[in-house]
Amino acid sequence: MTDAILTANFSKRFSGGPEIVTDDLHIGSGITVLFGASGSGKTTILRCLAGLERPEIGTIHFGEEIWFDAGRNIFLPSRKRGVGFVPQDYALFPHLTVARNVGYGLNDLPAAERTVREVETLHWLGLEGLENRLPRELSGGQQQRVALARAVVRRPRLLLLDEPLAALDTPTRLRLRGELRQLLRQLGIPTILVTHDRIEALALGDDVVVLHGGRNVQHGAVPGVFSRPVNLAVAEVIAVETIQLGHILEVRDGLATVAVEAARLTALATDLPAGVREVYVCIRAEDVILMRADTIQSSPRNRLVATVRTLTREGPLVRASLDCGFPLTALLTRPACEELDLREGGQLIALVKAPQVHLIPFAR
Amino acid sequence: MSSAEWQLVGFSLRMALASLLLILPVGLALAWWLARKDWRGKALVETLVSLPLVLPPVVTGLVLLQLFGRRGPVGSWLHTTFNYDVVFTWRAVVLALATMSLPLFVRAARTAFEEVDEKFEQLARTLGAGEWRVFFTITLPLAKRGVLAGTLLAFARALGEFGATIMVAGNIPGQTTTLPVAIYQAVENGEDVHAWTLAGVSAVIAFAAVFISEKLQRRRK
Secondary structure, eight states, X not given: OOOOSXXXXXXXXXXXXXXXXXXXEEEOSSXXXXXXXXXXXXXXXXXXXXXXXOOSEEEEEETTEEEEETTTTEEOOGGGTOEEEEOTXXXXXXXXXXXXXXXXXXXXXXXXXXXXXXXXXXXXXXXXXOTTOOGGGSOHHHHHHHHHHHHHTTOOSEEEEESXXXXXXXXXXXXXXXXXXXXXXXXOOOEEEEESOHHHHHHHOSEEEEEEXXXXXXXXXXXXXXXXXXXXXXXXXXXXXXXXXXXXXXXXXXXXXXXXXXXXXEEEOXXXXXXXXXXXXXXOGGGOEEEOTTOOOOSOSXXXXXXXXXXXXXXXXXXXXXXXXXXXXXXXXXXXXXXXTOOTTOEEEEEEOXXXXXXXXXXX | OOHHHHHHHHHHHHHHHHHHHHHHHHHHHHXXXXXXXXXXXXXXXXXXXXXXXXXXXXXXXXXXXXHHSTTSHHHHHHHHHHOOOOTTSHHHHHHHHHHHHHHHHHHHHHHHHHTSOHHHXXXXXXXXXXXXXXXXXXXXXXXXXXXXXXXXXXXXXHHTOOHXXXXXXXXXXTTTOOHHHHHHHHHHXXXXXXXXXXXXXXXXXXXXXXXXXXXXXXXXX
């Protein structure tokens, strides 16, 4: 984690809704992902930071500035915070052209400089030629970029993005995910990004704050949080049991060989951009097949010798934490567990089919 | 139509337009406050603004007469400070028309403002815009159709105003007589053709105004 530029320690309650508590949140200068299911309070926190909602108690500090202090009755209005805000549906002004949407926040600049900035930003986001279009005449991806342009053209001190890719169709979302990461990196503006999508969190964030039931349950660098959730609540929010950093050794015939710690895994490389070296390797517990160690042949590509660390009963299922050079979690039924004679400390073979090893580029 | 009739129509149109100049700033501010803010006494103001819709117009006229007459609180102040008289002048006509048409305008404009999603205004604020800029560049343009429809409706209502006008402005030919008052007078005097001519003109203008207003409101849906 980098040094904190924003500290938030406030709570906000809507009538009927859960109380949202930030629990002394420190936001660094990179890209911080607020990650959680819907209703976990991500958007509320973002809106409080933007000055669009006023918390009941607590404080928000940005650098030396006080944005909010309930005790001293300080509330800096939105327009003075210098943040760039991109809501989930973008809220492009429907009656203004692309150029006027983008230029809206530059009102206090001299006309000449305004034009320079507009042109610069439109060029940077590849929006040239669309200046005179109205928002409804744009595709989803174009709208997203106009919203981003409108927010960043003012050179905000903090960028707030609410589910930036959620409004897009799947192919566009996949294409823009990598692009967005690049753009945010180039900008270098501290960014807080809200998402409920695990892959987006992995692909876009430096740090991640996991939110659950209105509370901040874990906060840290993305690889750490995702590979070592502090408790079951975080693990459930993340929803993939095994997430490990891996290193691509080779890509051949559409298959990638990945090194994870001492183990070698095979995965499909079809969705993997060329040139990617570092990846997150994600395996769901129910995709792991367990066999007795004396079995000889099997079709799955990934055949790992595993030692059973712990076994946890979850209703009709058993969650097995394995060590196969890296931590791997498997989920199996209790009868299966008995037939395999599974016990802690025992050895067996873990199998995972190549298509069930998901690779997410780790961009740094 | 005779030139006297043309003059009468012209005068009535000018009076109705002048009343719009009063209604627009007051009505827009009021509609915005009602649509966007919560304050104590809001319900009271809402009722007061709508009162002229249901009160007999002559009662509204009577109240205006009391307020703006030489001896009334507002009227005496205007007279001593600016030597400005209102009642039984064209100014009283404008005042009566504005008072009677304001409710229609405020209702239409308020609905139009309420239909503007606040997310646009909030976003404008994050981009550094103050409240005036937000209103004139976001709220008003997005509510344009509804506000325009309300303006036309208020204009049509003003052209047809009778009760309040006759109370505060009387019937001074060439100075305060408007179309409806002239029609009444014509019928009184048994000048049926004159009455019907003026009635026809009124109907045409009212039809056009309401027709366009409806069209504007329909298209938004």
